[in-house]
Amino acid sequence: MKRVFLIMAMTMFFNGMVKASPESNALEPVVYYYSTVAFVETPLTYLKGSIxxxxxxxxQRNHYRFSYDELHRLTSISFYNGNTPRDPNHTANHFILAHRMVFTYESDKEMITFYSTKGKQIDVMGNCREFVYQLDDNGFRKSLHFAKGEGEKVENAWGIYRYQWTYLDHGGVIEDRFDKVGKPASIRPGFKFFRLRLYFNSLGHIALMQNIDKDGNLTENGSGASQDRITLNAEGNFYQWEVLDNDSELEKGNGPNVAIGILEINKYGYEVRMEQRDENNKPIYNHYGICRSRTIYDRFGNIVERRFYDEEDNPSNHKFAGYHKLKIKWDTTGNRRDSLSYYDVDDKPTEHHTRGYQKVEYAYNDKNLLEKISYLDVHGNLVNRKDTGAAYMVYGYDDNGQRSAVTLFDSTGKIIR
Incomplete structure (x- = not known):
């Protein structure tokens, strides 16, 4: 049974791709189009389009393009709105990290590099210029490290220097993560699971993550959690997570400090409703100040509105930020965000409690690059943010169109950084 789940997952992965619309015939380089991507929790999982x-x-809208070579190996993933290159938005998962990701292969390696909307190679997750997977004799991923521009190994922005995977006879996988000095690293900031035992469903989607010690015993972290049970649909869209203790009982824990999270999605795989519940299956506010939310999108798939609701599903304010509704306006192409603003339950303009502004306005230069971000109060006047002190920011770019500088100003026009 060793590695049977991976064989099944890869078979379903390749068979499933025939659902999407190809740009050319089989056995030739081909492109498939998707509205979003499948959820992943680990870079062991192969990236896959969804919907x-x-x-x-x-x-006519935001979408991903998955390109394959004549051997049907993934060669690139890129994100567009129509034919306009874009950076990934709310549809991305933890490892969709740039407008375009390029995959190359050697007999015992798989490499991923990253590119901006201007076609320039870029760093992601800190100073990571390249992801480098080592493959075992059967072609399965056995480790991952990160390299900067000169090829030197580096830690990523999560403090992870190396991933290592061990395949178990019963179909599970052990994932170890280490920092630069060889100490165990958590799965990511705010998620205090360290050594993981992973289980996948028959389609290769993550189904259960267990935090274990060196002997394989379940280990509860400081929040009382030792397991995350994850429910996805056949396309890999996120439906529900449950936090469990060592006895597989529901437990409020991990970053959100809830026991259950439930999502409802639309036909494009976008989250339209979310709610949090406690260990008794009752609605609660999470650690970030949200109980329930509802989200609306435009015809391109951009977020245009998000509202918050309480335990009884009544309109309510975000617990910490103090607003009920977020509105985002886009230009007619759906590519440029024009403004973002906050409103209370009576639909009156209100200031973000922890940031101190009501509206954000975005300005662009003649090359369509973001040039200025301004922060305004409820009267439309420039206001200094509570957190950074900035009333507006001005961006500079090099000859290649890459952002090279940002200058922060207060409401009087004085440079503060």
Whole structure:
């Protein structure tokens, strides 16, 4: 049974891709179009598109393009709105990290590099220029490290220097993560699971993560959690997570400090409703100040509105930020965000309690690059943010269109950084 789940997962992965609309015939380089990507919790999992689109529909909205070579190996993932290159938005998972990701292969390696919307190679997750997987004799991923521009190994922004995977006879996988000095690293900041035992469903999607000690015993972290049970649909869209203790009982824990999270998605795989519950299956506010939320999108798939609701599903304010509704306005192409603003339950403008502004306005230069971000109060006047002290920020770019500088100003026009 060793590694049977991976064989099944890869088979389903390749068979599943025929649902999407290809740009050319089989056995030739081909492109498939998707509205979003499957959820992943670990870089062991192969990236996969979710919710297939025809080319015609894709070119009218935000979408991903998954490109494959004549051997049907993934060669790139890129994100667009129509034919306009974009950085990934709310549809991305933890490891979709740039407008375009390029995959290359050697007999015992798989490499990923990252590119901006201007076609320039970039660093992601700190100083990571390249992800480098080592493969075992059967072609399965056995480790991952990160390299900067000169090829030197580096830690990523989560403090992880190396991933290592061990395949178990019963179909599970042990994931170890280490920092630069060889100490165990958590799965990511705010998520205090260290050594993991992973289980996947028959389609290769993550189903259960267990925090274990060196002997394989379940270990509860400081929040009382030792397991995350994850429910996805067949396309890999996130439906629910449950936090469990050593006895597999529901336990409020981990970053959100809830026992259950439930999502409802639309036909494009976008989250339209979310709610949090405690160990008794009752609605609660999470650690970040949210109990329930509802989200609306425009025809391109951009977020245009999000509202918050309490335990009884009544309109309510975010517990910490103090607003009920977030509105985002886009230009007519759906590519440029024009403004972002906050409103109370009576639909009156209100200031973000921890940031100190009501509205954000975005300005662009003649090359369509973001040039200025301004912060305004409820009267439309410049206001200094409570957290940074900035009333507006001005961006500079090099000759290649890469952002090279940012200057912060207060409401009087004085440079503060």
């Amino acid at each position: 297939p689109l025809s080319k015609e529909e894709a070119l």
